[in-house]
Ligand SMILES: Cc1cc2nc3c(=O)[nH]c(=O)nc-3n(C[C@H](O)[C@H](O)[C@H](O)COP(=O)(O)OP(=O)(O)OC[C@H]3O[C@@H](n4cnc5c(N)ncnc54)[C@H](O)[C@@H]3O)c2cc1C
């Protein structure tokens with residue numbers, strides 16, 4: 103067992119982690135649990151964006167909305183409706199009213215030293231922490247420094263300098279704007295359109311491309327567009343902002359409307375709203391950690407041209423922007439760090455596991471592995487199968503009017519699943535079956551003997567697997 107050593111001006115740890123989001127926390131806790139001295143540096147809330155400004159508050163808002171929707175499509179119950187103030191109160195409770203003391207305490211109880219302040223590199227294995235009270239603390243790593251600083255929003259040039267909402271404001275919404283423009287069609291835009299519309303905003307989505315959720319199976323966009331439009335969202339594809347004006351813009355705090363009306367001019371129209379949410383993606387937050395002090399650029403980190411002692415994991419590493427995938431990276435890294443005397447490579451895994459993702463819209467969109475298009479682009483020869491959830495007895499019992507579709511992608515060379523999309527009722531909880539099938543390389547001929555219980559939505563697998571068997575001539 104080793105412990106932190108401190109001289110009057112410098113504190114030594116085996117591992118220093120910059121950024122206490124879920125990825126940094128998982129790594130620091132795993133290493134500290136082995137008795138290795140570990141410090142984690144955080145300049146905002148311990149728990150990171152995920153806990154306070156992203157995953158947790160967004161799902162805290164979306165789940166009651168989903169329950170209300172379901173009850174409106176279920177005979178035999180008096181349907182529930184969303185009560186805006188109560189919904190925001192639930193969100194506040196789920197983010198502990200933006201108080202991280204319990205999360206900080208949990209980290210400290212697991213043996214991690216939490217250092218509050220902005221961390222930046224000052225040289226090899228050296229980190230300087232600037233606290234909000236103006237004090238500075240120097241930390242020295244014996245073995246490694248890991249950057250887990252998450253992401254910062256992408257701001258297209260036309261929006262630069264104009265006060266508007268980013269995803270943090272949307273998840274922390276306090277003031278509900280009567281009219282909201284959302285720029286973008288990714289998961290942030292689609293989920294935020296769902297909760298802002300349920301809270302009472304008239305939402306207009308402006309999307310540069312011709313679909314929502316690019317990269318997912320094409321039917322996902324078709325179904326989701328119809329569902330969002332039915333709930334009152336106006337969706338305009340192939341539409342880009344060319345000019346933006348907000349004469350009385352001012353930042354009034356997180357989740358508050360940032361001033362007077364905002365006007366967006368597109369190629370064909372001018373649209374006015376009370377707020378605008380930029381959901382145009384996020385990039386690794388590597389700009390303010392002084393990489394130059396160790397002779398590195400942002401690209402060096404993203405392309406893994408870093409010295410042995412320096413690594414970036416989670417969103418900051420640039421491979422995924424999903425909590426569960428970052429936490430997986432942390433567990434893998436921690437195992438190698440604990441068992442090797444040297445600092446391990448960040449990416450020393452034999453194979454990259456399939457990536458699952460759930461977008462918590464109504465219906466839920468659960469996706470793992472490769473879409474058909476991505477599989478073909480990667481050179482696979484594939485068989486695909488599709489089925490509607492409305493044709494599955496177990497799904498039809500969950501909701502009176504079932505909307506949704508499932509698709510699987512099978513590699514003909516191995517007869518194994520390489521991708522699955524389940525868009526329908528309660529599919530978030532069904533996804534792991536597909537993830538296990540892909541990870542374990544279970545052939546379709548075996549999967550056909552995994553019998554789903556009746557009457558559940560999982561019976562969708564029966565039709566999908568039979569179609570693949572038929573196509574393969576079995
Ligand atoms: C609205 C929204 C909803 C999302 N929903 C989901 C979801 O449902 N499921 C999912 O898997 N993913 C979701 N994501 C993505 C998910 O939030 C990220 O993948 C996840 O937060 C990454 O964790 P992280 O630890 O890498 O970074 P973060 O959670 O961003 O944490 C990084 C931490 O580092 C701190 N930090 C940064 N720089 C410094 C510095 N120099 N010094 C000290 N501290 C620093 C930050 O303050 C922050 O606390 C969502 C994202 C958004 C925007």
Ligand SMILES: NC(=O)c1ccc[n+]([C@@H]2O[C@H](COP(=O)([O-])OP(=O)(O)OC[C@H]3O[C@@H](n4cnc5c(N)ncnc54)[C@H](O)[C@@H]3O)[C@@H](O)[C@H]2O)c1
Nearest residue numbers: 258286287288289290291310381382383384423460461462
């Ligand atoms: N449930 C979930 O798993 C979940 C929920 C929210 C966010 N996330 C993750 O967080 C990350 C950020 O999400 P996101 O939706 O912001 O990013 P994204 O990259 O998935 O989508 C960004 C959208 O903005 C558009 N865009 C980008 N630049 C633009 C520009 N200059 N002008 C107009 N449009 C532009 C893109 O075309 C796209 O539609 C993603 O990796 C996402 O997977 C996950």
